[in-house]
Amino acid sequence: GAGVSQSPRYKVAKRGQDVALRCDPISGHVSLFWYQQALGQGPEFLTYFQNEAQLDKSGLPSDRFFAERPEGSVSTLKIQRTQQEDSAVYLCASSTRQGFLDTQYFGPGTRLTVL
Amino acid sequence: DAKTTQPPSMDCAEGRAANLPCNHSTISGNEYVYWYRQIHSQGPQYIIHGLKNNETNEMASLIITEDRKSSTLILPHATLRDTAVYYCIVRVNSGNTPLVFGKGTRLSVIA
Numbered sequence: 001g002a003g004v005s006q007s008p009r010y011k012v013a014k015r016g017q018d019v020a021l022r023c024d025p026i027s028g029h030v031s032l033f034w035y036q037q038a039l040g041q042g043p044e045f046l047t048y049f050q051n052e053a054q055l056d057k058s059g060l061p062s063d064r065f066f067a068e069r070p071e072g073s074v075s076t077l078k079i080q081r082t083q084q085e086d087s088a089v090y091l092c093a094s095s096t097r098q099g100f101l102d103t104q105y106f107g108p109g110t111r112l113t114v115l
Numbered sequence: 116d117a118k119t120t121q122p123p124s125m126d127c128a129e130g131r132a133a134n135l136p137c138n139h140s141t142i143s144g145n146e147y148v149y150w151y152r153q154i155h156s157q158g159p160q161y162i163i164h165g166l167k168n169n170e171t172n173e174m175a176s177l178i179i180t181e182d183r184k185s186s187t188l189i190l191p192h193a194t195l196r197d198t199a200v201y202y203c204i205v206r207v208n209s210g211n212t213p214l215v216f217g218k219g220t221r222l223s224v225i226a
Contacts, residue, residue, distance in 0.1 A: 004158070033213055042202060042216030043159065055211065091158050093214075104214060106158030 002026065004107035006092050012113045013082045021077045021110045025094030032075050033104060034067055035091040043091050049075060082114045118142070119203045124221040127197075133190040135220050137203030140184040146207050148179060149214070150188045152199040159202065159216075162188065193224045 005024045013019050025032050031050055035043035036059075046065065048056040051072035060067070064083075069075040079086055089111050093104040120138040127133040139148065150162040163170055163177045165186075170177045176189040190197055202219040206212055 031211070035213075040218075042200075042218055043214070045213035045215070048211065048213060050211065056213070059213070093158070103161045103164075106160070108156070108158050 004092055004094055004105055006090075006107040006110050008110060009108065010111050010113075012115065014115055015082060015084060017082050018078065018080045019082055019112065021079075021090050021112070023075045023077070023092030023094075023107060025073065025075070025092070026096070026105055027073075029094035029096050029105075030072075031095040031102070031104075032069060033093045033095075034075070034077050035093065036061075037089040037091055037109070039088070046077070046090075079112075082112075084114050087112055087114045118205050118215070119217055121201075121203055121217060121220045123218065124223070126223050126225055127190075127193045129195060129224050129226050130192055133193040133197065133222060133224070135188040135190075135201050135203075135222065136185065137188070138185045139203070139205050142183050142205050143207070146205045148177065148183075148186050149204040149206055150175070150177065151202045151204065151214070151216075152197075153202070153219070154196075154199040159214075162201075193222075195224050195226060198222060198224045 007022045034046040037043040045059040047067045049069045064080045066078045089109040091109045093106045095102040095104045147164050149164040151159040153159045165177045179186045200219040200221050202216050
């Protein structure tokens with residue numbers, strides 16, 4: 001079946017531009033996570049949604065980062081006024097159950113390069 | 116911060132078993148051991164998880180010591196496609212809990 005998809009796969013932005021990264025989770029998956037992966041590092045948690053509710057945004061590095069999932073399926077991660085330190089791969093993961101042990105399925109990621 | 120310690124890199128000959136160690140000496144009683152791997156330019160892929168009993172699936176086996184302070188992921192017959200970064204993660208039993216990745220072990224399978 002279809003897995004988690006992300007678009008675009010690659011994004012180049014000039015410093016100061018706003019960007020929007022899209023995640024299409026596996027159909028019916030309740031939970032959705034965003035992670036940021038810097039070069040040579042493991043992924044780091046950014047934020048978590050359960051359906052349309054953003055229950056944890058403790059990992060967002062600044063108020064320039066904003067995520068939404070208005071209808072409980074597709075999610076968008078927006079970064080305003082991008083900086084060079086925002087350059088990373090942004091990964092989305094979804095899982096099927098809430099409040100129980102589950103498996104997170106990851107998309108291929110969006111590689112953001114800020115010049 | 117990651118609660119696990121893994122060697123930064125390992126090599127394995129193709130067709131041989133790859134044994135990837137992980138130390139998690141501060142693991143709590145309600146935390147599971149998860150393994151994910153990340154092939155170059157792809158998102159992490161779930162491999163296996165366990166609480167205290169050894170586990171096996173079509174991808175790998177997970178051996179957890181009796182005191183639960185360490186574990187070993189075993190790929191029984193490594194292939195070139197198993198070349199990846201392998202992450203050992205401890206996580207509480209909750210679907211709301213994000214994964215906390217360390218730097219993992221870079222496994223290179225050599226022909």
